[in-house]
Amino acid sequence: MAGKREQNREQNRLALIEAVLDSVAEKGISETSVSEIIQRAGLSRGMIHLHFGGKDNLVQAAGHHSSQEYYDGLEDLLAQAGDSPQERIEMIVRGDLGERVLNQRNVSIWYAFRGEARNRSAIAAFSDTRDARLRNMVLSAFTRIARDMNMTDAEAARDATHGLLALLEGMWTDYLLHPDRFDRDEAMRITFRFLAAMFPSYFTLKGAVVQPQT
Amino acid sequence: MAGKREQNREQNRLALIEAVLDSVAEKGISETSVSEIIQRAGLSRGMIHLHFGGKDNLVQAAGHHSSQEYYDGLEDLLAQAGDSPQERIEMIVRGDLGERVLNQRNVSIWYAFRGEARNRSAIAAFSDTRDARLRNMVLSAFTRIARDMNMTDAEAARDATHGLLALLEGMWTDYLLHPDRFDRDEAMRITFRFLAAMFPSYFTLKGAVVQPQT
DNA sequence: TAATCAAATGGACAATCGTCCATTTATACC
DNA sequence: GGTATAAATGGACGATTGTCCATTTGATTA
Structure with a gap:
């Protein structure tokens, strides 16, 4: 079984992806900003860079x-x-x-x-x-x-x-x-x-x- | 016949629309910024506001x-x-x-x-x-x-x-x-x-x- | 030619963008 | 329980966004 650390990590990674998809579905790509994403995911600003190395990579992963x-x-x-x-x-x-x-x-x-x-x-x-x-x-x-x-x-x-x-x-x-x-x-x-x-x-x-x- | 003034005006209006379409075709909507548009059209920054009242209206007109x-x-x-x-x-x-x-x-x-x-x-x-x-x-x-x-x-x-x-x-x-x-x-x-x-x-x-x- | 005024300019401006890192938090291990 | 360390935080940062207006340009009219 995966430790709680890694479990949370994966959960947050997924939360970011789902937040992007929700935002894209509701507001479109042009209005899907970093601020919008982290607000939906309920996570902090730095998470995108930590997990995906940048916004573009995250959007690509979401797609x-x-x-x-x-x-x-x-x-x-x-x-x-x-x-x-x-x-x-x-x-x-x-x-x-x-x-x-x-x-x-x-x-x-x-x-x-x-x-x-x-x-x-x-x-x-x-x-x-x-x-x-x-x-x-x-x-x-x-x-x-x-x-x-x-x-x-x-x-x-x-x-x-x-x-x-x-x-x-x-x-x-x-x-x-x-x-x-x-x-x-x-x-x-x-x-x-x-x-x-x-x-x-x-x-x-x-x-x-x-x-x-x- | 329309005066040279009005003629130029209409010509610039069209140039803005074509610049938007060129940019959208080549770079996509998200990279079609005001700077991009006016550079392609060879016009000044204020023209978008003057002719269309704002970027959104221009993009809409181009569509x-x-x-x-x-x-x-x-x-x-x-x-x-x-x-x-x-x-x-x-x-x-x-x-x-x-x-x-x-x-x-x-x-x-x-x-x-x-x-x-x-x-x-x-x-x-x-x-x-x-x-x-x-x-x-x-x-x-x-x-x-x-x-x-x-x-x-x-x-x-x-x-x-x-x-x-x-x-x-x-x-x-x-x-x-x-x-x-x-x-x-x-x-x-x-x-x-x-x-x-x-x-x-x-x-x-x-x-x-x-x-x-x- | 001089005066008029619409058309066009381009920079100032606040707001927002995405990136990144010094710091804090909380789990895992000894 | 104390230490090590990975995960998460959130604000600072420069770059770029779109808007807007004081100023300049140049065609038109007197």
Whole structure:
């Protein structure tokens, strides 16, 4: 067991990160100052330099932390998914549009970092949600479906992957700009409509067809 | 003709706005200070207060200006489009993904403002690209197609509108995060694949079918 | 040309920024 | 319980922020 010293230390480190994320979500990056952060964390001014060596490093760590939480949530869900490609894709869609990851706090944080991504390469690195891992999971599922359908179009699976991820991105933007009128069920329906149009015997308006018609 | 005085005045006003946009595109919002702006514009410190009453108002005006340019570009293109709904939709897609509006500078600016939108209502107001005007243009086109197809699904046109705009949003995000590997033709192909899947006799992989098969 | 006045200048100003370190606090070890 | 030491404190510091206004510039009008 970790000593109380180290335990407190880690706890304070985390408190600083959470304070940054709270502030970014509520006030935006430009208003997230050192004073704002330490006030929210209830800690002293010097802690940022002590734990992270400076404000920039702390903000970067907070971004990384938030990104990690997104993937953790998604992978938890995926662990529950079945083996069929359509089930896996459905899980990703439901996960990406579900309350656990798509909520006001996360969206605010996400787009705040995105806005700075272009100019801070360290931020850009983790800001790419749909990173290689997620992209490959979706791609392999679509590839299996395309093969199963005897599709001749070699680009179909790749395009479907790219398209689905872009569509989900767009839904997030919609939530960002209209959190009040955003309709989670509608977003899911639209996404499945897109999938059902491209792969009719694998998806329906309500989700995946668990037993594909062969 | 306007006097040289007023002419200079307007010219300086514009120079300030362009300086803000250049700085936001290159360095981001957080590094766009008064000093940065006036240096780029080659004007004196007091000009911001004189013309806009303060930095915040100037930044807001710059955002509004950028947004206006986006719509102007899109409407120019739309004026050249034919009357058929599929032609109008194709024009919107080609416009939104074309070089004139989708380029590094615009994407940087766009997302920089988006990142602050949640916390600055004035910015949120113009930050919503796909505003009512654009949305209605797309919706009316899809409604005509749905009627033409005798679609029974009342939500189909609305969902297609929402989905297409979300998909285009996602393509912009892709460009933001991977400007080097982004492929404009691929983005168009994917978009038309989505349209072709939902409305097979109106769109193909390469774009709209001008004469719909009835 | 001289007078007029809007436009533009650039520095003074207080406020706030992030950094850093001398000091204090509290845990861990002897 | 006393000592060692890592963790935490909070204020000093120079740099930079945005605002504002007394002054200068230069186009316009008499």
